[in-house]
Amino acid sequence: MVRQVRLQHRVRHEEPILLPSESHQVDYEAELAVVIGRPGRRIPSDQALDHVLGYTIANDVTMRDYQYKTHQWLQGKAWDSSTPLGPALVAPDAVDSGALDISLRLNGEVMQSSNTSLMIFSVPRLISLASQFTRLEPGDVILTGTPGGVGYRREPQVFLTDGDVVEVEIEGIGVLRNPVRQEKA
Template sequence: MRLVAYRDGNGAEALGRVEDGTVRRLKGVDRIDRTVASAAVLDAEAETGGVALDDLTLLPVARPEKIFCVGLNYRSHVAETERELPSYPVLFPKFASNLIGAGADIVLPPESKQVDYEAELAVVIGRSGRRIDRKNALGHVLGYTICNDVTMRDFQYKSHQWMQGKAWDDSTPLGPVLVTADEIDPGALDIGLRLNGAEMQSSSTDRMIFDVAELIAVTSQFTRLEVGDVILTGTPGGVGFRRDPQVFLADGDVVEVEIGGIGTLRNTVRAEGEAR
């Protein structure tokens, strides 16, 4: 099943099922967050009428209480940063206010001159739990989507903590669709990113150092995972900061993150004040 979050004609939040490019609104549920049981989403009836997906204003596919981001989780990215392979996941937070939907503008803040892209597989939790055992971890997943973990590098490296480079408002696209867990093998997906049509990143999720099950087990050890929480699983090599010459996002750029079995997350970059 493929789901999207969007605004209806009255501006209200809605959740819909995608079928052949048409979105049929779900009855009785309009969001994916901790207030909604995953069964309510999966079992909800859809209205008979539909709207073309391309005609909708999409929202982030989930409304997470917590967003966990994983750094240094692909060997190619670790190599380009000239660091040692981690023995334990590097984690940092983002916030719900950072997220935007597919098609929305990635906002360039005037304070940063080094805004970078990062293609990532995103995991959306569907069953809450604490201290989840690795062997049961994938049973807690509602589905998978795409993220661009946009990063302000000049702020990221002001200190040893990365949060101030990662948690800018209106910077992080999540979507366009959520593909339910029964349709996806998260360990065998092609992942890549294009900037203005040029390939910048290309890899596979089978090259993760810590797989999805391990990331769920690790994060749930210190906090309770709730429905709608999101885990961003890290980015492969090819980020702009590590290129020679370096590549950073600029006003008018178009960034596309593509993951096999899910689709393409496309956003335009706009300077703050120019975003629409």
Template sequence: MKLASYVHDGAAGVGVLDDADDITPLPGVTQIDESVADLLATFVPGGPTIPLADVTLRAASPAPSKVFCVGLNYLSHVEETKRDLPVYPVLFPKFASNLIGANEPIRVPEESTQVDYEGELAVIIGRRGRRITEEDAMEHVLGVAVANDVTMRDYQYKTHQWLQGKAWDGSTPIGPVLVTPDEVDLANAGIRTILNGETVQNSDLSRLIFSIPTLIAKISEFTVLEPGDIILTGTPSGVGFRRDPQVFLHPGDHVTVEIDGVGRLDSAVVAE
């Protein structure tokens, strides 16, 4: 099942997207919240629909209370950064104001000259939990989406903390839709990033150092996970900062992130 978070005629909504690209709105739902998992469990197709072409897509979860990002979660990316293999997930935050939908361009801010791409799988929480075990973790997952953890490298490395390079407003597309886990091979799905027609990242989810259940268990040890919260699970090797010569995003570029079974996130790059 696929879920779209959208705006239609000025009103926000969340609905089920069918194979004909029509959205059936979930009644009374304006964002991913505690009601969505229960509504999906009893969902029956039928009723009024909205054509996908008539809506503006928002981020797959547009108003999370928390966004957790994982650094260095593919062995190949650890190797290209020349860092030690992590024994605990490298975590940093983003904020709801950082997120954009699939219809919105990536805006290059005038302050940064090193804007980088990072194709990632986003995990969206559907049920509240604290101290969740790995065995129970997937019961708390509503779905997954494609993400691009756009990073301002010159700001990221101003200090040993990464926040200032990762949390720029309107910088992180997630979408176009949320796909429930039963439709995705989360153990092996391929992930790739394509910049101006050239594949610059190419891997699969089997190469994650910390699995989705492990990440959920580790994070929920220290904080409650709420419906709508997002975990960005890390990026493979091939980021622009580690290339020789380095490659960064500029106005006029076009960057795509694909994950098999999840979707394709196409983003134009423009000047802010």
């Protein structure tokens, strides 16, 4: 089952990713997003999927020049008008989170292409680990990691620029599409 959802998030499907004037290395990261539907703490891996409301798509937009200013990466990932989610929330029984093709296109060119079967940690393991240090609540979103091909690791490096269009596609979920615009001062 696929249903449209309006997650309480800063950037949605078809809305622009805004490039802040402070960063000159804005990167993309295609990721499967897990939306929690049932609260829990210290959730065993074998019960983790019982806490999933559904899956959606994320582009974990990262300001690489800020990410590497310190040993902490938070300042590279917590900017306003970045990290879109959408376009739909898919029920957990509609897809196998451990076997989905995932890709990212920048202006029509494939930049990332992989399958969730290659993730370092499975969705149940990520939920279990996160719930060890914090109580998971309905509406919490867990991003699962990105495949190879991010712009920062390419030679030459590729960063988002004004006028770009980014599309993240995950099998069985859909396509998250966002234009890229320079933020107005």
